[in-house]
Amino acid sequence: MTERTLIKDLAAASDGAISVSGWVDTIRDQKKVQFVVLRDESGATQLVHPKNFAEDGTPLADELADTISALTVGTFLTATGELKHDERVKLGGVEIKLDGLAVVSEAAVSPIAEDSSGDKRMDWRFLDLRVPKNSLVFKVQTTFLHALRTYWVERDFIEIHTPKLMASASESKAELFEVDYFERKAYLAQSPQFFKQMAQPAGFGKIFEVGPAFRADPSFTSRHATEFTSVDTEFSWIDSHEDVMKVHEELLVAGFQAIKDKHGDEIKALYDVDVVVPTVPFPRVPLAEAKRIVAERGYEVPRADDDMDPEGERQIAAWALETYGHEFVFLTDYASSIRPFYHMRHEGDAALTNSYDLIFNGVEISTGAQREHRIDVLIEQAKEKGLEPEELDFYLDFFRYGVPPHGGFGMGLSRVLMLLLKMPNIREATYLFRGPTRLLP
Amino acid sequence: MTERTLIKDLAAASDGAISVSGWVDTIRDQKKVQFVVLRDESGATQLVHPKNFAEDGTPLADELADTISALTVGTFLTATGELKHDERVKLGGVEIKLDGLAVVSEAAVSPIAEDSSGDKRMDWRFLDLRVPKNSLVFKVQTTFLHALRTYWVERDFIEIHTPKLMASASESKAELFEVDYFERKAYLAQSPQFFKQMAQPAGFGKIFEVGPAFRADPSFTSRHATEFTSVDTEFSWIDSHEDVMKVHEELLVAGFQAIKDKHGDEIKALYDVDVVVPTVPFPRVPLAEAKRIVAERGYEVPRADDDMDPEGERQIAAWALETYGHEFVFLTDYASSIRPFYHMRHEGDAALTNSYDLIFNGVEISTGAQREHRIDVLIEQAKEKGLEPEELDFYLDFFRYGVPPHGGFGMGLSRVLMLLLKMPNIREATYLFRGPTRLLP
Numbered sequence: 042m043t044e045r046t047l048i049k050d051l052a053a054a055s056d057g058a059i060s061v062s063g064w065v066d067t068i069r070d071q072k073k074v075q076f077v078v079l080r081d082e083s084g085a086t087q088l089v090h091p092k093n094f095a096e097d098g099t100p101l102a103d104e105l106a107d108t109i110s111a112l113t114v115g116t117f118l119t120a121t122g123e124l125k126h127d128e129r130v131k132l133g134g135v136e137i138k139l140d141g142l143a144v145v146s147e148a149a150v151s152p153i154a155e156d157s158s159g160d161k162r163m164d165w166r167f168l169d170l171r172v173p174k175n176s177l178v179f180k181v182q183t184t185f186l187h188a189l190r191t192y193w194v195e196r197d198f199i200e201i202h203t204p205k206l207m208a209s210a211s212e213s214k215a216e217l218f219e220v221d222y223f224e225r226k227a228y229l230a231q232s233p234q235f236f237k238q239m240a241q242p243a244g245f246g247k248i249f250e251v252g253p254a255f256r257a258d259p260s261f262t263s264r265h266a267t268e269f270t271s272v273d274t275e276f277s278w279i280d281s282h283e284d285v286m287k288v289h290e291e292l293l294v295a296g297f298q299a300i301k302d303k304h305g306d307e308i309k310a311l312y313d314v315d316v317v318v319p320t321v322p323f324p325r326v327p328l329a330e331a332k333r334i335v336a337e338r339g340y341e342v343p344r345a346d347d348d349m350d351p352e353g354e355r356q357i358a359a360w361a362l363e364t365y366g367h368e369f370v371f372l373t374d375y376a377s378s379i380r381p382f383y384h385m386r387h388e389g390d391a392a393l394t395n396s397y398d399l400i401f402n403g404v405e406i407s408t409g410a411q412r413e414h415r416i417d418v419l420i421e422q423a424k425e426k427g428l429e430p431e432e433l434d435f436y437l438d439f440f441r442y443g444v445p446p447h448g449g450f451g452m453g454l455s456r457v458l459m460l461l462l463k464m465p466n467i468r469e470a471t472y473l474f475r476g477p478t479r480l481l482p
Numbered sequence: 483m484t485e486r487t488l489i490k491d492l493a494a495a496s497d498g499a500i501s502v503s504g505w506v507d508t509i510r511d512q513k514k515v516q517f518v519v520l521r522d523e524s525g526a527t528q529l530v531h532p533k534n535f536a537e538d539g540t541p542l543a544d545e546l547a548d549t550i551s552a553l554t555v556g557t558f559l560t561a562t563g564e565l566k567h568d569e570r571v572k573l574g575g576v577e578i579k580l581d582g583l584a585v586v587s588e589a590a591v592s593p594i595a596e597d598s599s600g601d602k603r604m605d606w607r608f609l610d611l612r613v614p615k616n617s618l619v620f621k622v623q624t625t626f627l628h629a630l631r632t633y634w635v636e637r638d639f640i641e642i643h644t645p646k647l648m649a650s651a652s653e654s655k656a657e658l659f660e661v662d663y664f665e666r667k668a669y670l671a672q673s674p675q676f677f678k679q680m681a682q683p684a685g686f687g688k689i690f691e692v693g694p695a696f697r698a699d700p701s702f703t704s705r706h707a708t709e710f711t712s713v714d715t716e717f718s719w720i721d722s723h724e725d726v727m728k729v730h731e732e733l734l735v736a737g738f739q740a741i742k743d744k745h746g747d748e749i750k751a752l753y754d755v756d757v758v759v760p761t762v763p764f765p766r767v768p769l770a771e772a773k774r775i776v777a778e779r780g781y782e783v784p785r786a787d788d789d790m791d792p793e794g795e796r797q798i799a800a801w802a803l804e805t806y807g808h809e810f811v812f813l814t815d816y817a818s819s820i821r822p823f824y825h826m827r828h829e830g831d832a833a834l835t836n837s838y839d840l841i842f843n844g845v846e847i848s849t850g851a852q853r854e855h856r857i858d859v860l861i862e863q864a865k866e867k868g869l870e871p872e873e874l875d876f877y878l879d880f881f882r883y884g885v886p887p888h889g890g891f892g893m894g895l896s897r898v899l900m901l902l903l904k905m906p907n908i909r910e911a912t913y914l915f916r917g918p919t920r921l922l923p
Contacts, residue, residue, distance in 0.1 A: 082687030148884030170684035243611035246523030443589030482876040
């Protein structure tokens with residue numbers, strides 16, 4: 042490896058010979074002295090080169106000065122020089138007086154600027170991600186997922202990787218991507234739903250998966266993508282969806298605590314957001330009650346079915362924040378009419394399900410539920426939804442040879458990050474966004 | 483949650499009232515006493531019920547005995563009773579004298595048995611996975627990946643999720659799955675190659691990803707699948723592929739150490755395999771030399787090109803084991819003719835690349851390389867391979883605006899697990915295998 046010091050470690054390094062590598066952020070080529078701000082994945086620092094002059098003020102031959110004058114923004118290089126701590130230097134309190142500068146890869150002029158349109162920035166995503174604010178979300182993502190996985194692993198959850206190629210739909214037939222699969226058709230998994238449930242009759246007890254899911258959703262909203270990273274868990278021997286919510290909120294506490302500890306200051310500096318580690322229990326409101334609360338606030342959800350709508354979710358989130366000071370709220374007990382056939386229904390009231398949505402800062406980030414594990418009830422519910430039990434046979438088999446009661450949730454990773462950082466849309470929280478008209482880069 | 487004790491915790495629990503939940507493994511319904519072996523995700527234990535008799539030996543009414551007699555193998559239930567430590571009990575030195583038994587989900591007779599064909603076992607994968615030997619691989623997988631991710635996270639690697647929907651091929655056009663994508667065609671990513679490289683000009687420094695990759699490979703071998711989990715990493719500022727190999731072997735040491743610590747005994751018991759934590763450095767052999775060594779052992783690789791073949795890989799692995807006592811061997815410096823256009827070539831000898839394959843127990847598990855980051859050289863190499871630079875334009879752009887030298891590797895997760903546990907084929911190491919004729923369950 043190149044013997045380089047990361048820029049974040051310069052402040053703690055001793056004065057003297059040093060080498061840093063990164064890309065040119067800005068150049069100030071002045072008459073007597075040149076400054077280059079160099080950036081790497083960890084920060085930015087100032088390189089300085091006083092030009093050579095004769096005693097009478099005539100410029101002398103200065104190869105290094107010529108190299109610096111010819112630099113372009115974005116060029117990757119390795120700089121060697123003398124590190125000097127100097128508290129007058131605003132950028133980290135250090136600067137490097139250059140001895141040498143090796144250009145590794147010269148940059149053409151960037152086609153984007155700060156004020157480029159969102160679409161153009163996406164065309165040049167790899168350049169857009171050089172902006173510290175834009176890459177921070179992926180450092181946060183790394184910390185968040187590692188905290189979740191550590192929670193799971195410490196509690197003996199098993200990590201699985203369910204297939205994304207399926208013989209049939211896992212959710213709705215409407216938003217299904219079709220694949221040419223040798224002599225037949227396959228479909229891209231809309232969620233790992235069926236296969237994470239499969240781990241329960243398989244006797245795995247508790248599982249988790251973080252992986253892609255695909256929805257051929259033609260809509261262009263700020264929170265939809267055709268491909269997204271789904272955070273899933275599923276576990277056995279629950280009594281109700283309450284047990285799922287408990288694990289869900291513990292996971293989020295672990296994840297947000299890790300984010301706050303590691304990135305709280307940087308998030309505050311770059312996003313002006315205070316990361317709040319939520320307290321448990323999160324507020325829980327049955328959906329019917331939530332609709333009454335929202336109506337009392339003057340908003341009638343304009344839907345014929347029993348569901349919430351995005352404005353309703355914003356309203357109930359505002360209410361939860363006012364009432365409990367909480368950024369999260371579980372909406373529970375959704376009507377069976379608007380839930381998939383595999384959600385378990387209330388004992389004694391088949392109109393309601395043992396399910397919930399989790400709302401974070403006004404937007405739904407997750408759906409969880411206890412699953413129906415009784416094969417006869419499950420078949421009835423499938424039929425009631427107009428599904429053909431024959432097509433679901435491979436799934437229904439999971440329930441014919443013994444299966445424990447179980448439940449779980451799926452959560453959209455980029456939605457959590459978007460709402461945490463209060464980003465305007467999900468594209469900013471996705472490494473490479475995929476939408477109906479977006480397949481590149 | 484159901485208040486249950488995990489079976490693995492029974493030995494350490496005090497005698498007295500206890501509740502366990504799991505599925506029926508075996509039933510011995512004897513004249514005077516009934517035994518049920520109950521299994522959960524953590525182990526198996528014996529439930530015992532002495533039947534009720536009058537003093538004269540006449541059987542008395544015994545509802546519990548009737549319930550037990552009616553049990554079927556695979557049925558999920560919750561058992562309550564008195565835990566008793568008794569070293570005469572072979573199964574864990576404890577048994578539970580039953581007070582009650584609540585059947586949760588009755589099982590139909592399993593369609594598979596120990597001697598069922600591999601194909602039939604795959605049809606009923608969820609039942610096959612109830613066998614502890616078959617599920618152990620996923621516990622090992624969990625531990626392995628967590629150790630790798632911990633290595634990465636502790637060293638500030640960033641986790642990314644690259645899109646699996648692409649506008650063009652990432653590797654070869656031959657093994658590409660085509661997707662109907664709204665009004666056009668998309669393709670499933672054969673690897674995250676292009677997009678993990680994108681993180682380098684984006685200034686991410688070091689990244690990792692664990693996710694699915696897709697190959698429309700029609701072959702039916704013991705080590706191929708149409709969908710597999712790829713373990714990928716890529717990082718900047720390397721001097722050569724040697725830097726990639728160093729990270730690679732450190733990761734494997736961390737992963738294997740964690741596996742040995744957590745599962746060594748169980749792997750020995752169920753697979754009769756001693757987990758060997760490899761020593762560093764792993765042996766490194768340039769491919770040309772490897773072919774000479776193999777030839778000296780009496781095997782001439784029957785290929786017209788410069789590549790190895792599976793038997794050659796087995797031979798060189800046997801040689802490395804004999805010579806160095808090492809289960810791993812890096813084959814380095816592959817010929818440019820058999821490597822993709824994006825591998826960097828030797829300075830001064832364009833016939834060879836800065837690349838390697840990693841062989842583990844005789845089979846290739848990974849390819850790594852330094853990437854060509856000089857745009858002019860990269861375009862030349864693409865043309866030489868018969869590719870159209872126009873089609874690759876979005877990828878070539880990554881190199882036009884500055885890019886650091888970088889490299890990385892991709893590694894097949896199930897291959898590592900298969901070879902570690904000396905399994906006969908990759909299907910056993912995959913949660914749900916996908917092959918040319920296998921899309922179900």
